[in-house]
Amino acid sequence: MKTSGNTVFISGGSAGIGLAIAKKLSAAGNRIIINGRSEERLQSALKELDNAVAIQGDLSVKADRVRIAADLKTNYPELNIIINNAGSAFMNDLSDVNNNSAEKAAQEINTNYISVIDFTTLTLPLLLAQEEAAIVNVSSIVVFRSNKYLPTYAASKAALHSYTQGLRDALATNDSLNVYELYPPLVNTEFSAEIGGANGIPPSEVADELFAALEKNQFEVPVGDTKKIHALVNPITEQAPH
Template sequence: MKTTGNTIFISGGSAGIGLAIAKKFNAAGNKIIINGRNEERLQSALKELDNAVAIQGDLSVQADRIDIAKQLKSNYPNTNIIINNAGAAFLNDLSDSNGNSAEKAYQEINTNYISVIDFTALTLPLLLQQEEAAIVNVSSIAVFRSNKYLPTYSASKAALHSYTQGLRDTFSENEGLNVYELYPPLVNTEFSAEIGGANGIPASEVADELFAALAKDQFEVPVGDTKKIHALVAHVTEQVSH
């Protein structure tokens, strides 16, 4: 897929991995549209980008999803890449009966999975009008192995992973629409600070890997430590008929 001359919508684009991706693709000559819940953070991020724009809104809210999809269709009809990067994660101790585990899981599933399905469905008509288009779902190394700190977050990303595979299969015969999955490991961002993000890789490394993957139509994009796990899993799953 071409890596320049695109119009790219990035959810969660005001910081962390989303902003790193925005910077990488912006520098390569792409029109960038960033999205986030906080207008102040969006405006701050725009100062680090050239000729980019922002659409404020919370994609975990259905009304906002509908409104953002309408704005893309009306104001940015050339949008041909959607990067579903916005996410929610909570430390969730399943041994604590008073820890509100189900509510945390609900928010994670809604943001990381349900909202992606709905927003993708809302933007598909626009993407299918383009000569060349792509959907990029940002999952996680956690899809392959959960842990006691982020069990429900991991489950939500595993659901996103399964959905992404099904979406790719659905459009496998459509040469104009490609479906990518980006698997970051622990990344040093504000989002991951509570779980030791300072020990993670820089967000720019994730952006670099995605850029390279689009250039060579590599639909599975493991990053850093995820590459080792992905190689083992892919070897097995490739033997299973779809």
């Protein structure tokens, strides 16, 4: 699809991967709408972007999702790309009975999966009205294999992965709206600091890969180490009935 002249909404756009994507797309001549929970962080991020605005809100909250979707419909009717990037993650030791594992998992599932489905549904009429549009869901390398540090986060991203495949299939006959899935590995952001994010790739690399994929209409977007796993797994899973 075209990589300039779009109007792009990015959740979790005030830092990390979301901000890196915002910078890349802003520099390419797109209008950017960043979203996040902190107004202060959003205003700081706007100083690094051209042709950008911010809409504060927590997409894990139903009322905020409805409000933001209505704002987009009213004030940005030309919106043609949404990037579902906002996420929640907890170190979650499943062997510790006092760890409140289920509560942590519930928050991750709500933020990383349920809210994405709902917000996408709320904005879908707007996207379907455009000549060319895209939905980008940011999943993770952990959709292919969980680990003991982030097991419930991995499960929530695996759910998002499955939903994304189903959404792509559901929209397969619509040539104007495409569904992308972005699979970052470990990325050096504040979000991943607790799990050794300093050893990860820069968020700009994730943004560069997404930009290249949009240019090529490459709907599966593995990044860094994820490419090795994706190259092995994807050809097999694509043979399953769908």
